[in-house]
Amino acid sequence: MPLKIKDVALRAGVSVATVSRVLNNSDSVKPDTYTKVMKVINEVQYKPNAIARSLKVKNTKTIGIMIPDISSHFFPEVVRGIEDIANMYEYNIILCNTDLNREKEQKYLEVLTEKQVDGIIFMSNIITRDLALKLKSLKVPIVLISTEYEGFPAIIIDNVAASKEMVSYLLNKGHKRIGMITGKEDDAIAGTSRYEGYKLALREAGVELDKSLIVSGDYRFKSGYEGALKLLALPKRPTAIFASNDEMALGVIKAASVLKLSIPDDLAVAGFDDVDMAQKIVPALTTMAQPMYEMGAVGMRLLTKILHGEKIPCNNVVLKHNLIERESC
Amino acid sequence: MPLKIKDVALRAGVSVATVSRVLNNSDSVKPDTYTKVMKVINEVQYKPNAIARSLKVKNTKTIGIMIPDISSHFFPEVVRGIEDIANMYEYNIILCNTDLNREKEQKYLEVLTEKQVDGIIFMSNIITRDLALKLKSLKVPIVLISTEYEGFPAIIIDNVAASKEMVSYLLNKGHKRIGMITGKEDDAIAGTSRYEGYKLALREAGVELDKSLIVSGDYRFKSGYEGALKLLALPKRPTAIFASNDEMALGVIKAASVLKLSIPDDLAVAGFDDVDMAQKIVPALTTMAQPMYEMGAVGMRLLTKILHGEKIPCNNVVLKHNLIERESC
DNA sequence: CGATAAAATGTAATCGATTACATAATGAGG
DNA sequence: CCTCATTATGTAATCGATTACATTTTATCG
Numbered sequence: 001m002p003l004k005i006k007d008v009a010l011r012a013g014v015s016v017a018t019v020s021r022v023l024n025n026s027d028s029v030k031p032d033t034y035t036k037v038m039k040v041i042n043e044v045q046y047k048p049n050a051i052a053r054s055l056k057v058k059n060t061k062t063i064g065i066m067i068p069d070i071s072s073h074f075f076p077e078v079v080r081g082i083e084d085i086a087n088m089y090e091y092n093i094i095l096c097n098t099d100l101n102r103e104k105e106q107k108y109l110e111v112l113t114e115k116q117v118d119g120i121i122f123m124s125n126i127i128t129r130d131l132a133l134k135l136k137s138l139k140v141p142i143v144l145i146s147t148e149y150e151g152f153p154a155i156i157i158d159n160v161a162a163s164k165e166m167v168s169y170l171l172n173k174g175h176k177r178i179g180m181i182t183g184k185e186d187d188a189i190a191g192t193s194r195y196e197g198y199k200l201a202l203r204e205a206g207v208e209l210d211k212s213l214i215v216s217g218d219y220r221f222k223s224g225y226e227g228a229l230k231l232l233a234l235p236k237r238p239t240a241i242f243a244s245n246d247e248m249a250l251g252v253i254k255a256a257s258v259l260k261l262s263i264p265d266d267l268a269v270a271g272f273d274d275v276d277m278a279q280k281i282v283p284a285l286t287t288m289a290q291p292m293y294e295m296g297a298v299g300m301r302l303l304t305k306i307l308h309g310e311k312i313p314c315n316n317v318v319l320k321h322n323l324i325e326r327e328s329c
Numbered sequence: 330m331p332l333k334i335k336d337v338a339l340r341a342g343v344s345v346a347t348v349s350r351v352l353n354n355s356d357s358v359k360p361d362t363y364t365k366v367m368k369v370i371n372e373v374q375y376k377p378n379a380i381a382r383s384l385k386v387k388n389t390k391t392i393g394i395m396i397p398d399i400s401s402h403f404f405p406e407v408v409r410g411i412e413d414i415a416n417m418y419e420y421n422i423i424l425c426n427t428d429l430n431r432e433k434e435q436k437y438l439e440v441l442t443e444k445q446v447d448g449i450i451f452m453s454n455i456i457t458r459d460l461a462l463k464l465k466s467l468k469v470p471i472v473l474i475s476t477e478y479e480g481f482p483a484i485i486i487d488n489v490a491a492s493k494e495m496v497s498y499l500l501n502k503g504h505k506r507i508g509m510i511t512g513k514e515d516d517a518i519a520g521t522s523r524y525e526g527y528k529l530a531l532r533e534a535g536v537e538l539d540k541s542l543i544v545s546g547d548y549r550f551k552s553g554y555e556g557a558l559k560l561l562a563l564p565k566r567p568t569a570i571f572a573s574n575d576e577m578a579l580g581v582i583k584a585a586s587v588l589k590l591s592i593p594d595d596l597a598v599a600g601f602d603d604v605d606m607a608q609k610i611v612p613a614l615t616t617m618a619q620p621m622y623e624m625g626a627v628g629m630r631l632l633t634k635i636l637h638g639e640k641i642p643c644n645n646v647v648l649k650h651n652l653i654e655r656e657s658c
Numbered sequence: 659c660g661a662t663a664a665a666a667t668g669t670a671a672t673c674g675a676t677t678a679c680a681t682a683a684t685g686a687g688g
Numbered sequence: 689c690c691t692c693a694t695t696a697t698g699t700a701a702t703c704g705a706t707t708a709c710a711t712t713t714t715a716t717c718g
Contacts, residue, residue: 001468004704015668020706027707028665030714050443051389052704054380055673062423062444070399071409071605071622080400083426092440094391095424097412111421114379115391137374139330221609250609257611276400280550280579281610282586293400333674344698349676356677357695381674384703 003046012040023048054116062092063303064112064120068100073247073275074292075123078145081296082121089304091118100124105131113138119303121145121296125184125191141306145299146290153306154316155299157290162321163197163242164204166270166288169323170240171205175268178202179238181217181227181248194244194272213238217248224251232259232267240268240329246275246287253281253328268329274322283327291319332375341369352377383445391421392448392632393441397429402576402604403621404452407474410625411450418633420447429453434460442467448632450474450625454513454520470635474628475619482635483645484628491617491650492526492571493533495599498652499569500534504597507531508567510546510556510577523573523601542567546577553580561588561596569597569658575604575616582610582657597658603651612656620648 005023009016014033021029022037029037040046054060065082067075079095086093094117096108105124112120119141127135127149135142136151144154170178180198183191195214202209215230217223224243228251231238243249249271253263261267263283271278274289298317306312334352338345343362350358351366358366369375383389394411396404408424415422423446425437434453441449448470456464456478464471465480473483499507509527512520524543531538544559546552553572557580560567572578578600582592590596592612600607603618627646635641 005706006704016705017669017707018667021667024706028667030666033666047439047443049384049445049704050440051380051383051445052673053706055378055384055675055704056706058673060380069409070412071405076400076405079424080398080426083399083424087426090440092423092425092444094421095408095412096421097409097416110376111379111419114376115421116378116380250606254609254611277579277606277610280576280583281606282583334676335674345675346677346699347697350697353676356697359696362696378674381703382676384674384705385676387703 002049003044005046005048008037008040008044008046011044012037058116059118059307060116061090062094062115062117063300064094064096064108064117065123066096066098066105066108066112066120067123068125069097070095073277074245074273074290077276077292078123078296078299081293081298082300083296085297085300085304091300091304098124102131106134109134109138113140118307119143121299121303123147141303143299143303143306145295148316151314153302153312153314155295155302155319156316157295157319157321159193160197160200162288162290162323163194163272164201165197165321165323166242166272167198167201168205170242170268170270170329171201171207173240173268173329175238175240176207177210177213177236177238177240179213179215179228179231179241181215181224181231181241181243181252183216183244184218185216191244198242217244219245219247221247221251221254224248225255226251228252228255229259232256232261238267240270242270242272244272246271246273246278246285249285249287249328250277250281253283253285264327264329270329274324278324279326286326286329287324289322289324291322295319331378332373334375334377337366337369337373337375340373341366387445388447388636389445390419391423391444391446392450392629393423393425393437393444393446394450394452395425395427395434395437395441396452397454398426399424402606403574403602403619406605406621407452407625407628410622410627411629412625414626414629414633420629420633427453431460435463438463438467442469447636448472450628450632452476470632472628472632472635474624477645480643482631482641482643484624484631484648485645486619486624486648486650488522489526489529491619491652492523492601493530494526494650494652495571495601495617496527496530497534499571499597499599499658500530500536502569502597502658504567504569505536506539506542506565506567506569508542508544508557508560508570510544510553510560510570510572510581512546512548512573514545520573527571546573548574548576550576550580550583553577554584555580557581557584558588561585561590567596569599571599571601573601575600575602575607575614578614578616578657579606579610582612582614593656593658599658603653607653608655615655615658616653618651618653620651624648 009019021027098105123145132149148154182195215227252269271287274287278285278287338348350356427434452474461478477483511524544556581598600616603616607614607616
């Protein structure tokens with residue numbers, strides 16, 4: 001039903017080639033014909049069919065974004081960063097929630113390639129060898145965010161250093177017994193490395209590691225809440241708790257509140273991420289900020305560079321973390 | 330570079346038509362040939378080009394989602410609901426952040442139509458006549474969420490009733506002076522109607538409206554914070570504050586905390602939305618829940634029905650709101 | 659003013675699938 | 689074993705753009 005380039009050509013009394021030329025204002029077309037064609041285009045409100053175009057030019061100006069879950073904190077900001085830059089370069093984004101489910105991931109990767117996306121931004125906790133192989137086989141540029149793998153460009157922060165910094169900060173504030181709620185063990189990037197940073201800070205300060213102060217969580221509120229209850233039930237309870245992410249830190253705060261502990265006097269709480277809410281809650285949460293928006297933006301900018309033919313080294317881009325002192329410590 | 334249907338046909342010793350038939354398992358194809366072709370497809374890892382397919386069959390199995398901003402609360406949940414259902418029916422979603430900016434909106438609508446999306450889910454605060462006309466002219470099915478306009482199917486809640494219910498609840502708790510922080514005035518749906526509900530509840534209870542208790546906000550934390558400071562500086566301060574959304578309610582809580590007012594004893598606070606954070610903060614926020622995920626899911630389900638040719642009446646689907654009592658009142 | 663180069667436009671092939679229509683293979687029934 | 693209906697497969701047009709190449713128009717200049 002909608003008009004095709006042919007119709008425009010007919011009405012303007014030129015060939016389809018000419019119309020295509022004014023559309024892409026490539027090649028040379030006489031000013032007269034240009035305006036003549038433009039007039040028709042505007043009159044009939046002609047909108048070129050991008051699908052047909054894509055078939056010929058072999059690019060779709062759309063990229064895929066694979067994230068675990070848009071409704072969990074952290075991701076919306078990243079996605080927003082991606083979209084803003086994508087928009088700037090006239091790309092659109094197809095959003096895929098994987099729930100960290102391998103089958104869903106697989107399925108999405110397939111439809112994304114079938115739909116001929118120009119590139120993919122991939123976020124996940126851990127990338128297995130299999131997955132990496134699969135990603136490589138796609139022949140489409142891929143940028144990783146908040147995860148890494150040999151052979152792929154990735155946007156990350158230095159989790160070990162960031163975590164160490166936070167724990168050192170707590171140590172400097174005089175805390176000797178610092179509880180930690182870790183992320184999932186199988187999650188290389190945030191899980192292991194943030195715990196690594198914790199241990200490094202202790203070692204540097206000459207404080208002995210007390211395993212009873214470590215409980216493992218899964219990044220969710222509930223696990224932070226329950227982990228804190230466990231830690232706070234200890235005979236020698238910690239004076240500070242560092243949670244691997246803000247969501248769990250919120251759980252810690254909640255736990256403290258049911259135990260009628262005041263923050264930061266009875267218990268200092270530190271988080272990780274600097275999720276939007278961190279500054280809005282009472283008490284405002286001291287946390288290690290990840291530049292979420294920027295991670296998305298930088299990742300997308302990198303991807304566009306690749307798509308524009310620039311040769312990009314496949315190494316990690318490490319963005320700066322930032323310790324934000326607020327009321328909870 | 331990737332293999333085409335022709336290549337598969339060649340290797341399998343059949344025609345492209347036959348390959349296409351096994352791909353779409355339509356028509357009749359002999360079991361023998363079916364397996365023969367399938368074998369080749371698997372061997373060479375053939376992936377059909379969805380763009381080429383779309384050009385011919387005139388659908389893209391992708392829909393557009395227009396939202397103000399994915400990084401503001403409320404939307405991620407809705408989007409998640411949409412995506413889950415979309416995924417179920419093999420649709421993908423292109424995410425567009427409009428920032429409620431008319432030009433961006435316009436631009437996105439254009440590229441979405443050029444990219445031949447099969448449908449659009451549109452969220453915005455207010456729909457002007459111009460915009461509605463534009464939407465109609467797109468010839469593509471559109472479902473509205475959290476907004477409405479004559480002639481479009483829309484998924485909403487009854488904001489007036491919900492708001493009235495909340496205020497009545499506060500009144501029943503014995504509050505006589507209830508402050509309200511409204512949304513933007515130009516925002517028909519949530520802004521005006523929630524204030525409307527407030528007034529209705531007062532009238533019903535025979536409480537006189539005191540305009541000094543009404544301050545207008547813009548749905549953002551800061552405006553909630555500042556609005557609360559203003560209200561709490563009143564000679565006769567309110568004993569309860571109802572904010573038009575949770576984000577602002579959080580601002581109210583923050584304001585109360587700097588003024589050293591305890592919640593709910595010195596001040597009751599109520600929000601609207603039941604954003605994920607509402608239950609996680611201290612004190613947990615009493616709020617009017619909107620079924621965000623469900624709104625997305627129902628909206629998308631409606632859209633798929635339309636896309637599958639069902640005739641759907643263009644009226645509002647009103648989902649149930651739900652008053653959630655927590656600690657802040 | 660005519661030859662020639664440069665600019666503008668047109669013709670038709672192409673991208674990679676689907677599908678109407680034509681044709682070939684198979685099976686049933688006498 | 690032959691005819692005819694049915695099933696299976698193949699041929700070629702088509703979707704709506706882009707673009708290589710061919711052709712026409714315009715401009716330049718001796």
